[in-house]
Amino acid sequence: MFRIFSTLLISSSLLVAQDFTKEVAKNDDVSFIDPSDGYFDVSSFLDHPYGFIPIVNPITEPAIGEGLALIPMFVSRPEGQHRPNFTALGAMKTNNGTKGFFGGYSGYFFDEQLRITAGATSTSLNLDFYGFGAYDLLDGRSLHYNLDIVGGLLGAEWRIKDSKWYIGARYLYGEVDAQLQNQHDFHLLPNGTFLRGIGRQDTLSSILFELTHDTRDNVFTPLDGHFAELSLLWNDELIGATESFQRLTTSYYFYQPIVENTLFFGIKSEAKHNMGDSPFYALPSVQLRGAPRTRYQGTTVAYSESELRWQFHPRWSVLGFGGVGASWGKNSQFDDANTTFTGGTGLRYLLAKDHSMHVGVDLAYGEEGPAVYIQFGSAWSRP
Template identity: 40%
Template sequence: MSQWLLKHKGALLVPIIITEPAVGTGGGLAAVFFHRPAQSEESKERGERLPPDIYGIGAFKTENGTWGTGLGGSFHFDDDSWRYAGLAGKASVNLDFYTQGTLLEPRKIGYNLDGIFSYQQVSRRFGRSDWFASARWIYMDLDSRLNLQSDNQYFKPKDFAQRASGLGLGLSYDSRDNTLTPSKGVLWRLEGTAYAPAFGSDNTFQTYRTHIYDYIPFASSCVLGLRADLRSARGDVPFYQLPSIDLRGISYGRYQDQNVGMLEAELRWNLNPRWALLGFGGAGKAWGRSINFGDASTRTTEGVGFRYLMARALGLYVGLDFARSQDDHAFYIQVGSAWR
């Protein structure tokens, strides 16, 4: 598979099998291409191994009428001194928004988002270190509609902003041995994005995120992954851009608020050079608008899975995860790491 993907310009056809509780079951297909970037002789002499360029196109549809199509990729230039990542597409998504409060039970409000989206980011390495600085542009032009007009009482007019256009900066540290399925190293990122009319946005607001993934090999055949993730939003944030607890086993958007924090651990046991078993668990909180951190409930998840090393030269594992929480359960087909 490595030879086919890297030397013969073959595509990895990835089935998109969706069991996400937020949108129901569904499927689609993605064609993903891999290419080894040009590498200088100096870089080869230093023993550096450059990450592959990855790009592709895909489409999907689910039973609740959600559909989407898009293309994107990540590329490395000048011995990985520069990195570019981009994504663009069109989608129509049917989701549920849950009101949060300490006195009343959460209310589920159905809504639809229909429109286009784009994400563009350029990163620059500091010398030959593992540190990067980045700049990004995020653009969305989405028509948001509630299934029941009577639910408008739970929102402000600015919650339905159509265009969100933001410029952001970031700082990151990346010492992972592999960007697809790491076995050792650390990825840390700090990023903030400002949305304002001057950038083409209807509302003025800011989003922030910092997260760290640490991969620790031990006992010759095991890898322990640790994840901490904090996200927040301030200003006139459209309701659908509020951060959400992002853990396997929890429906997307089920727990949204101004602030979201998550912890997760994953243990991979390599049975042999090709096959591995996984166990994972996590916890998260959402708070800020009407619930403070102390009053917010802790949502936990747990799950198991397996991995198969499909492309040895790329270090690319694929597999299946099953996860559950207090409210949901789901299967996930994984290509590479489950953490994004």
Template identity: 30%
Template sequence: MNRGILWGLAIAIHFVVSSSFAESIFIDPEDGYLDGSRWLLEHSGFLPVPIIITEPAVGVGGGLALVFMEKNKDAPRPGHFSPPTITGVGAFGTDNQSWGGFGFYIKNWDQDRWRYMGGVGYASLNLTFYGFGGFPGVDDLKMDYNLKGAFLVQDLRHRLGESNFFYGGRYLYSDLEAKFEGDKPEFLVDKAIENRNGGLAILGNYDSRDNTLSPQSGLLSELRYYFFSENFGGDLDYNLGAWDTQGYFKWSEAWGASARLLGKWINGSAPFYAKPYIDLRGIAKQRYQGDYALSTEVELRWRPHPRWQYSVFGGAGKAVTDTEQISDSETAGTYGAGFRYLIARLVGFQMGIDIARGPDETVFYIQAGTAWF
């Protein structure tokens, strides 16, 4: 599930055969509001999800995903949220001729002691390479290219005893080709243009969030370190590290806040599109790249009603090719506002809209669940 997915609030109207059916399935008897929990969990229903893409890196577009949720049959851990099993397939296209298809599966079992996530897909994306650093006056390079190929991700982790600590691994594989409209940049070797990437990551995290879909309280802190190598099915040897920390704070039923600190670093002969980048709402993906990237974002939430939530947020980030440049490098700042609607109360799943302003443009996002993945 990603930030480009929207379930329109009127979706129930198209899938009901009578007003009584709609009232019994899509109206929550607890508060009388539109809700998809019972259709998804009790009737093995699928969610036909229109995909609305507003990511500036690939343009404006859309598609369709079918998302299936199944109630976790395990007895829940006392005092903990029991995530549903989620299966989905979908396809998309945008106005700059980018397109793709994907499938994913997410499952927790043994009272959330084991967590699995897998995905596969194929995409053709028309992107722009701005060089490393990417700030005006630092590097004026701007070259359009197409990145096409298949990808696979497998992620398995296990809870340490009865704690909130997890350990595990993740495998990434991609077979990609990058084609520039003109001559490729001179500093890119052939292997950076067409290659396979096979990487195995060791990871550890702490996760005390009250909900993995749309958290309101708790802490997530995860450290991942990837080893990309020919031994894992790739053509290139390089390492990639990431440390992602997210805190969610609930001061009262109406007020709360959240904050994120994301750092990524890389070394070795990595392809240019794998370089870390500033990851903030309001900035196109891969707009500011380097060997090191740091992004931080804070958000203030107001929830006047259990179904509705409003927020304001702001962030800043840096991308550099050398750690010695961090203090002197430019900072990219963003700010914005958004809202969420609790569309599936029994699983705590929210959907909504964010509007963010970055250094170059104003961006409109359709959000499904948390904005931070």
């Protein structure tokens, strides 16, 4: 049964490269079977210069509907380098009209002292706006709006000597056009309500400063260590932005083996606070499996999710997770938070043992109903 299911699960991401990988295997020392256990494994393929994962990823995010993303992801880890380099190109489309193209790069230089990141996108998102925090601005309804985004980012991160501390900065630029999908929906807003950013094109021009402490044993599916980060985003008219606002973010991810090689615990906690004249779509939202991405939005958000994974087989594992999140409006008190609870279960397969890369599926449930997520690596991915 496990082998049958592994074939169904993995074929969604690797079938499009079937002919290519057969030719590679004929001409190079590449095997897609791990000789130690006889199971499917892509480690030796990824370790070649042309190694990549042709991800065909179903999209089931409730905020944008159901669809498909095609993402060839090239992974390389030069000899002696602990962290891998990534290059990805992709396209996606969903049944609510959302579509887009994107690309990204993350690579290390000078013995992993320097990491460079870059990305670009042209995307059209169809989303729903529900209000801020517990303030029911729309009386239980939502505004359907579209975001057309063209932009990119360029950043650098420097490791402080030989420590686990990193300091970095990124520049982000975007042209964003926010329009209601139905102009008659303006009547849903209370009289005199001004929704900053709707019905116009904005320029986002931001510098993001980051201070990070990272002791994770790997970036794909961490088993031990932690990731802690404090960041400040500064979007300002002085550097070409339409509006001036700031966002302070604290993140902490913790991973701990409970029973060696068998039981693993993890927890993610984040808090974000916006200051200044932020467009409504740039306000943070609760990010939990089972909560639509824009459903719990506010000037301030905080959320935490824990996960327990049981590696009951050398290749297979099951997990359970649960989370809680809250959002506040600009003038809300702590007791006025819009709170949500989520939970679910998942199944994982160890696709690349040498890289500790697990893939699988999560079934989550929140107050808006069930949701399914396809996962490559950790659900809390941080390169």
